[in-house]
Amino acid sequence: MKQTSKAAVPYIIWMSVFIVIPLFLIGVFAFTTTVTVDAAGNIIDPETLGYMDGAGIDRETGELTADESEEETDISWVTFPLTEKTIFTLDNIFAVSDYLPVLFLSIWLALIATAICLIISYPLSYMISRMNFQRQNIMLMLVMLPMWMNFLLRTYAWMTLLERNGWINKLLALIGLGPFEMINSQGAVVLGMVYNYLPFMILPLYSIMTKIDERTIESAQDLGAGALAVFGRVILPLSMPGIASGITMVFVPAVSTFIISRMLGGGTNMLIGDLIDLQFLGNAYNPNLGAAMSLVLMIFVLLCMSLTNQLDNEEMESVLL
Amino acid sequence: MKKITSRFYLALIFLFLYAPIAVLIVNSFNASKSRTVWTGFTLDWYRKLLTNETIINSLGNTLLVAAVASTVATLIGTAAAIGIYNMKKIPRSIVLNITYLPILNPEIVTGVSLMLLFVAVKMEFGFTTLILSHITFCVPYVILNVLPKLRQMNRNLYDAAMDLGCNPTSAFFKAVLPEIMPGIVTGFLMALTYSIDDFIISYFTYGATSQTLSITIFSMTRRKVSPEVNALSAIIFAVVLAILLVMNLRDAKLRKNTRRVSGERI
Numbered sequence: 001m002k003q004t005s006k007a008a009v010p011y012i013i014w015m016s017v018f019i020v021i022p023l024f025l026i027g028v029f030a031f032t033t034t035v036t037v038d039a040a041g042n043i044i045d046p047e048t049l050g051y052m053d054g055a056g057i058d059r060e061t062g063e064l065t066a067d068e069s070e071e072e073t074d075i076s077w078v079t080f081p082l083t084e085k086t087i088f089t090l091d092n093i094f095a096v097s098d099y100l101p102v103l104f105l106s107i108w109l110a111l112i113a114t115a116i117c118l119i120i121s122y123p124l125s126y127m128i129s130r131m132n133f134q135r136q137n138i139m140l141m142l143v144m145l146p147m148w149m150n151f152l153l154r155t156y157a158w159m160t161l162l163e164r165n166g167w168i169n170k171l172l173a174l175i176g177l178g179p180f181e182m183i184n185s186q187g188a189v190v191l192g193m194v195y196n197y198l199p200f201m202i203l204p205l206y207s208i209m210t211k212i213d214e215r216t217i218e219s220a221q222d223l224g225a226g227a228l229a230v231f232g233r234v235i236l237p238l239s240m241p242g243i244a245s246g247i248t249m250v251f252v253p254a255v256s257t258f259i260i261s262r263m264l265g266g267g268t269n270m271l272i273g274d275l276i277d278l279q280f281l282g283n284a285y286n287p288n289l290g291a292a293m294s295l296v297l298m299i300f301v302l303l304c305m306s307l308t309n310q311l312d313n314e315e316m317e318s319v320l321l
Numbered sequence: 322m323k324k325i326t327s328r329f330y331l332a333l334i335f336l337f338l339y340a341p342i343a344v345l346i347v348n349s350f351n352a353s354k355s356r357t358v359w360t361g362f363t364l365d366w367y368r369k370l371l372t373n374e375t376i377i378n379s380l381g382n383t384l385l386v387a388a389v390a391s392t393v394a395t396l397i398g399t400a401a402a403i404g405i406y407n408m409k410k411i412p413r414s415i416v417l418n419i420t421y422l423p424i425l426n427p428e429i430v431t432g433v434s435l436m437l438l439f440v441a442v443k444m445e446f447g448f449t450t451l452i453l454s455h456i457t458f459c460v461p462y463v464i465l466n467v468l469p470k471l472r473q474m475n476r477n478l479y480d481a482a483m484d485l486g487c488n489p490t491s492a493f494f495k496a497v498l499p500e501i502m503p504g505i506v507t508g509f510l511m512a513l514t515y516s517i518d519d520f521i522i523s524y525f526t527y528g529a530t531s532q533t534l535s536i537t538i539f540s541m542t543r544r545k546v547s548p549e550v551n552a553l554s555a556i557i558f559a560v561v562l563a564i565l566l567v568m569n570l571r572d573a574k575l576r577k578n579t580r581r582v583s584g585e586r587i
Binding site: 004005006007008009010011012014015017018019020021022023025026029120123124127134137138141142143144145146148149150151152153154155156157158159160161165167195198252253255256258259263273276277280281287290291294297298301302305 | 327330331334335337338339340341342344345348355397398400401403404405406407408416419420422423425426427428429430431433434435436437438440441453454456457460464514518520521524525534535538539542550553554557558561562565569572573
C-alpha cells in the first residue's frame with residue numbers, strides 16, 4: 001500500500017488553502033496597516049487627511065473642489081496623487097495591550113466557569129460510571145440531549161429565566177424575595193458558559209471513570225484506605241487525564257465566546273470574542289486590530305493546551321471522539 | 322442516606338439542564354406575547370412559524386449546506402485518512418497537527434481567518450464561501466474517525482486481496498472499505514451534525530442569500546420578544562429527542578441480538 005499515501009494529496013491541498021493560508025493571513029493582517037501616502041511616499045497622518053477631505057481637496061489631483069474649511073493646515077508639502085499602501089507595523093500588537101483588561105476578564109470568567117463545571121461534573125460522572133450499563137446509557141443521553149439544541153436557543157432560554165420579570169424572580173416573589181437583578185451581569189455570563197459547556201466536562205470525566213476498575217477501589221479499601229484516601233490516592237490520580245481534557249474542552253470555547261456574553265451580559269460585560277467580532281463585523285471596523293487580537297487569543301489558547309494536555313496523537317483521538 | 326443524597330444531586334442537575342428548555346416549550350403555547358405572563362393556550366406561534374418564509378428558507382439552506390459539506394468532507398477525509406495512514410512518520414505528524422488546528426483553535430479564530438481569506442481573493446459571500454468553510458471544519462472529524470479503523474485493520478488484508486487476484490481498485494473496495502466503513506459512517510454523521518449546529522463559523526462566512534437556521538435564530542433572538550423562537554425550540558427539541566430515542570432503541574436491539582448470537586456459539 002505504499003503508493004496510497006498519494007490519496008492524501010487532495011486533502012493536503014485543501015488544508016493548505018483553507019487552514020494554513022487563512023491563519024497566515026491573520027498573521028499578515030496583525031502586523032500590517034493601511035496608510036495613505038502621497039506621490040513622494042510621505043505618509044499622510046489621519047488628521048491632515050481629515051482636514052483635506054473636509055476642505056474638499058481632491059485626492060487624485062489636489063484641486064480644491066469646494067472650500068468649506070474654517071482652519072488652515074499647511075499642506076504645501078503634500079504631492080499628489082494620494083494612494084493607499086500597506087506597511088509593516090507593530091502598532092496593532094501594541095494596541096491589543098489597551099484591551100488587556102477585557103482579555104483578563106474573559107480568562108477570569110472562563111476560569112470560574114471551568115471550575116464550576118469541574119465541581120458539578122466530577123461527582124456526577126462518578127455516579128453515572130458506577131451505575132449498571134443500561135442506566136449509564138440513559139443518563140448519558142439525558143446529559144447530551146440539551147447539547148443537541150442550538151446554543152443560541154439554550155442561551156435564549158436563560159434570558160427568559162433571568163430577566164427582571166423572569167420566571168426565577170416570579171418564583172422568588174412567591175416566597176417574598178426579590179426581585180433581583182440577575183441578567184446583564186458577570187454572574188449571568190458565567191452561568192451561560194456553565195450551562196452550555198457542562199456536557200464537555202461530563203463526557204471526558206465519565207469515559208475515564210468507566211475505565212477505573214471497581215476492584216482497584218475495593219483493594220484500596222481492603223488495604224485500609226478510608227473514603228478520603230481512596231479518593232485522593234486512587235480515583236483522583238486515575239481520572240487526571242479526563243480532568244485535563246475536560247478543562248480544555250470547557251475553557252477554550254468559554255474564553256473565546258462572544259454570543260453568550262452579549263445575550264446574558266447585556267453589552268456591558270464585553271469579552272475578547274466580542275471585541276474581535278466588533279473589529280470585523282461591528283461598528284469598530286478594523287480588521288488589522290481584530291487580527292492582532294485573534295492572534296493573541298490563538299497563541300494563548302494553544303499555549304494553555306500544550307500545558308494541560310501532553311497527549312500524543314492517538315490519545316487525542318480518543319479524547320475528541 | 323448516601324443513596325438519597327446522590328438521587329437529590331442527580332435531580333438537581335437535571336433540573337438545571339432541563340428547566341430552561343421546559344420554560345421555552347411552555348412559552349411556545351402561551352397566547353401572550355410576553356415571555357413571563359401566561360394568558361392562555363394557543364398554537365398560533367407554530368402556525369406563524371410554519372408560514373414564516375425566512376425560517377423555512379433558512380432551514381432549507383442549512384440542510385443543503387450540511388448535505389453538500391458533509392458528503393464532500395467524507396470523500397476528502399476518507400482519502401486523506403488512507404493517505405495519512407501510509408505516510409512516513411514526520412510528514413504524518415505534520416499533517417495531523419495541522420488537521421487538529423481547526424478543532425483546537427477557538428472557533429472565532431477559524432471563522433475570522435476564513436473570512437480574511439475570502440476577502441483577500443475577493444470572493445462574494447454566499448453559498449460557496451459557506452460550504453467551503455463547512456467542509457474545512459468537517460474534514461478533521463472524518464479523518465479522526467477513519468484513522469483508528471485503519472489502525473485496527475490487519476495490514477496484510479490489502480496484500481492478501483491482491484494475491485487472490487484483485488486489482489488495486491477492487492482490493493480497496495472489497496477488502497479495505499468494508500473494514501473502515503463504520504468509521505466513515507460515524508465521521509459523516511458527526512460532520513453532518515456539526516454543520517447543522519454551527520453558528521460561529523457560519524456567522525463570519527455567510528452571505529445575504531445563504532442564511533442558515535442558526536443565523537436566522539441569531540437575528541430573531543436579538544429582537545426582545547419573538548415567541549416564534551420558542552415554538553422553533555420546541556420542534557427542534559422534539560426532533561432531537563426522537564432521533565436519540567430511535568438510535569438508543571436500535572443500539573439496544575443490536576446488543577441484544579449480538580449477545581444472543583455469541584451466547585449460542587459459546
